[in-house]
Amino acid sequence: MKKAQYFRFISCVISVILCCLAGAAFVDHKAAADEKNTLEDGTYTMQSFLRSASSDQASMGNAGIVQPIQVIVKNGTYTVRAECKALSTKLGKLDFTGYLAQMSYFPNWKTTSGKIEAPENETPIPINIESYFENTYDSYNDPKTGTDSKVKGKLYPHYMNFPVNYQQEEMWVQVYVPVMEAISKGSGLQYARFQFDWSTLKKVSDETKIESSVTTQQDKQTTTTAKKSQVKKTTTRKSKLNIKKLEDGVYSISGKMLKTDKKTESMANEAINHKIKLTVKNGKYDITLDFKGLNISSSYGYLSKIKYFTNTYKIDQYKVPTGSLKNVTVDSYQKDTKGKKVRDSYGSDYPDQVTFPLISKAKNDGYVPLQVFVPIMDAISPGSGTQAVYLKLDLNSIKAVKNSKEFVSNDKNTEKSSTTMTTNSSNTSSAGSHEKVTIQSSKLPETTQSNVQGQSAVEEKSFNTDQVSTSTNSGSQTLQEDEEETPIIVPSIMSVLLSILGIVYKVKSRGL
Structure with missing residues (x-):
């Protein structure tokens, strides 16, 4: 009898040990999985592409962004940081040079139909501007002779940032390029898709500093324009002829x-x-x-x-x-x-x-x-x-x-x-x-x-x-x-x- 009780006791102890080991393995596995879904703090570089809103081709603003972009990771948050540059082209004997003047993003927009659909009933959020191109003026933003009312007297953004989720593949944005507006009225403001290639992610430093938006020259024109475009006209006219x-x-x-x-x-x-x-x-x-x-x-x-x-x-x-x-x-x-x-x-x-x-x-x-x-x-x-x-x-x-x-x-x-x-x-x-x-x-x-x-x-x-x-x-x-x-x-x-x-x-x- 005592011998049977002894074996039952030993079996119970072994069962408890096995359960503990299984629990520890599960915790370690979960921790490893969680680790794969996060990055350690620091600054990373990553390739990106600004794609057209209606096709798989490059957006007009793609050439205005320096590659690779940066991803700043701090306490589990992820921020994309991009540097802008001049984009230029030649049309006949005329040279066209310009900058990205504005950019906003749509953090909550995701298509549900499986098709490429631009944001609807969504208000764009202006991207954080860290710095501007100082003393850089052209025929569009010159304080006195600027031809574009949206940017006249305003500086062009140099560095900008906005938040993203880890492994987020795409963010819908809205860009404004004055040179495009000058060439064809109404074509300066365009939807685009900012796409990120996380497979190219590479850590370059432990730095996690993110510049806040500058208070001067903060341009809210994109948001204002978007809100106006979302206002539906409700004029009611009766047709005399069907x-x-x-x-x-x-x-x-x-x-x-x-x-x-x-x-x-x-x-x-x-x-x-x-x-x-x-x-x-x-x-x-x-x-x-x-x-x-x-x-x-x-x-x-x-x-x-x-x-x-x-x-x-x-x-x-x-x-x-x-x-x-x-x-x-x-x-x-x-x-x-x-x-x-x-x-x-x-x-x-x-x-x-x-x-x-x-x-x-x-x-x-x-x-x-x-x-x-x-x-x-x-x-x-x-x-x-x-x-x-x-x-x-x-x-x-x-x-x-x-x-x-x-x-x-x-x-x-x-x-x-x-x-x-x-x-x-x-x-x-x-x-x-x-x-x-x-x-x-x-x-x-x-x-x-x-x-x-x-x-x-x-x-x-x-x-x-x-x-x-x-x-x-x-x-x-x-x-x-x-x-x-x-x-x-x-x-x-x-x-x-x-x-x-x-x-x-x-x-x-x-x-x-």
Whole structure:
């Protein structure tokens, strides 16, 4: 009996010891796991990339950030610290140099649909500015002669920081670049995705000091602008005519060209007469667009190869329309003051007026998806000349029209005469010819070039979001080809800097 009790006692002791050992192993395993999810205090370097909001290409602001960035770790908190630098490019004979003027971030924005979606109903938080470029002024921020009201008299940020979570792969941000705004109004402010490559993390020191935001020159313009953009207009206008129930006849309807985000005005918006002709005959609806030329920096150009998407079009993950494309009918071509077709170094047969059927989907929301080609843009950044845009019709503006003269653009004569004024190059051959624009990649100072990952590339739209790949500068081409089905291709970027830079844009954003 005593012997049996002894063995039970020994068994109990062994069981307790085994439980203790198992518990200790679990604690050690948990501690090891926790250790893997944290970093020791100090300063680290890490590669990052500022990506477009609408594609996997570089954002226009990517070239304005020195690589690698820093990650400051202190007491379990993580802070990204970035150094800004000048970004520059060359457009024809003109040099463009600028800085990132503002940046804000959206700490709580995460898409739930699995698609790339810019922040909605989220107020951006201004990034902490540690220091500014002292005594650095240009044509945009000069206190006396600055041309950009958002940055006039303000210094450009040099070092900035914002908090992140450990292993966070992406942070949505909003950047403002004055040089982009100067090239194309409205394209200066862009959404982007700040992406981090934690696999490149490398500790460089035990320093954990983080500079607080400077109180002077603190720019809150980005936040103010964002709040204003989120205010929805609630104007209520009663339409006298229902677009779905129009009798045969000719009507006018207001419209404008938008980028594929359906919010930002496209560069093509400056190339159309905004009073648009709508013809209804036997229940069939046709849209007639009246085009004009675009002033692009020191040059002048036109839109070409206009096509429309059929009613079966769909939207891809970048919000770009895809599907079957058909050629519009070209009613007339752009002509110079002598009555001859305009010809420049990029080609000829530029459409003046085109007609195409109004798809039924547009009768519900007013959005008409189109594809256009901009020869000058493609010459500046090969592959970026083809762009998807939306013609947004104001369905409440429909009016019956008796005289077709109402659709004649008031600036046609001015436009034609300005063609000669804006092309004083020795290689222009007629009133309708233009100086060819070339673009070159600019090199950064050697002191920072080695720290930069990648070259300056231009984007939304933008740039941008409304750029599509195509062939370039093939000479004279006609638009009335056999109907074809062509898939739209998301832009190669060199898009929000070079493509937006190309077209003035008035050139996005967007980057037409």
